[in-house]
Amino acid sequence: MANLDPPSVQPLYPGTVSQPSDLKGLYLSAELPANRGNSPWIAANFVTSLDGRIALDQGGGCRVPEGIANARDWRLFQELAARADCLITSGRYLRDLQTGSAQDVLPLGHEFDDLRAWRISQGLPPQPDVVVVSGGVDYTLPPDLTAQRRRVYLMVPQVVNEASLEVHCREGAKVLDRYPGQRVTGARLRQALAGAGYRRAYSVAGPQIAHTLMADGSLDTLFLTQRYRAIGGNPGTYETITEGDPLMPPAEFTLQWLYLDPAGGQHFLRLDSAAIASGKS
Ligand SMILES: NC(=O)c1ccc[n+]([C@@H]2O[C@H](COP(=O)([O-])OP(=O)(O)OC[C@H]3O[C@@H](n4cnc5c(N)ncnc54)[C@H](OP(=O)(O)O)[C@@H]3O)[C@@H](O)[C@H]2O)c1
Numbered sequence: 711m712a713n714l715d716p717p718s719v720q721p722l723y724p725g726t727v728s729q730p731s732d733l734k735g736l737y738l739s740a741e742l743p744a745n746r747g748n749s750p751w752i753a754a755n756f757v758t759s760l761d762g763r764i765a766l767d768q769g770g771g772c773r774v775p776e777g778i779a780n781a782r783d784w785r786l787f788q789e790l791a792a793r794a795d796c797l798i799t800s801g802r803y804l805r806d807l808q809t810g811s812a813q814d815v816l817p818l819g820h821e822f823d824d825l826r827a828w829r830i831s832q833g834l835p836p837q838p839d840v841v842v843v844s845g846g847v848d849y850t851l852p853p854d855l856t857a858q859r860r861r862v863y864l865m866v867p868q869v870v871n872e873a874s875l876e877v878h879c880r881e882g883a884k885v886l887d888r889y890p891g892q893r894v895t896g897a898r899l900r901q902a903l904a905g906a907g908y909r910r911a912y913s914v915a916g917p918q919i920a921h922t923l924m925a926d927g928s929l930d931t932l933f934l935t936q937r938y939r940a941i942g943g944n945p946g947t948y949e950t951i952t953e954g955d956p957l958m959p960p961a962e963f964t965l966q967w968l969y970l971d972p973a974g975g976q977h978f979l980r981l982d983s984a985a986i987a988s989g990k991s
Pocket of ligand 1: 755756757758763764765766771772773774799800801802803843844845846848849892893894895914915916917918919920922949
């Protein structure tokens with residue numbers, strides 16, 4: 711895995727090529743939308759291979775392949791989490807955590823003391839809250855979350871019976887919303903997040919939640935690290951950044967920044983939805 715040396719990346723866009731920037735702090739100090747009335751800013755982040763893979767099943771379930779995971783991207787992933795009021799995760803991720811096939815506990819990770827300290831200096835709790843999106847309640851909440859005194863909210867289908875929900879509530883979780891059907895829409899999720907008072911939500915989930923958010927224009931910003939490696943994999947064994955019905959119209963984004971990271975063999979993009987890019991939302 712690459713490390714944080716050399717410490718700089720090269721800004722390529724917007725503007726002309728300028729002085730290298732420090733990788734550490736790049737996303738922590740970036741200007742991000744905050745005051746959008748009663749509508750939280752929702753962002754997602756992925757590291758992908760040249761052939762567009764974000765996860766590969768090499769036995770034991772899909773996970774981010776070692777061929778693309780790296781400390782430089784991981785640092786930026788954690789910095790974005792540090793900026794968030796809450797993280798959006800999935801029922802499947804919690805099941806993967808339980809079986810040991812998930813990448814890590816939810817950020818902020820153990821080794822990021824500086825980011826927890828930064829949050830405290832900003833008047834924020836040390837860890838962002840967690841919102842679990844699922845078509846049921848078939849998952850186990852990691853005890854770490856409540857031990858870290860994070861609020862844990864659940865998006866729950868109306869059909870779920872009270873008894874199975876009660877198990878999670880006894881462990882400290884609260885129901886954020888009970889939605890009709892088996893799949894919540896991005897708009898309903900946004901409304902629920904707004905109801906809880908959140909201003910910035912960060913999806914650390916995968917392609918299905920990204921698709922949910924993109925399908926109705928609820929994904930405001932996509933952060934993308936593209937590593938210059940192709941990793942292959944047969945259909946059914948890998949995942950890409952969205953999974954679901956064709957997006958019609960396509961989810962369209964505007965490039966906001968591009969940093970070249972020669973040491974990591976990758977670049978970092980920020981892409982905003984049209985509404986965010988035009989400042990209308
Ligand atoms: N390379 C990267 O940067 C990156 C980033 C994130 C994730 N990943 C990888 O992507 C893979 C999948 O991650 P993931 O499972 O967290 O993400 P996901 O594919 O977005 O989430 C899948 C689960 O989320 C729930 N879900 C999704 N959309 C929903 C909706 N509209 N309404 C209700 N529930 C919904 C469902 O949970 P239930 O099954 O409980 O109903 C579903 O099984 C993992 O291998 C992970 O490592 C890679």
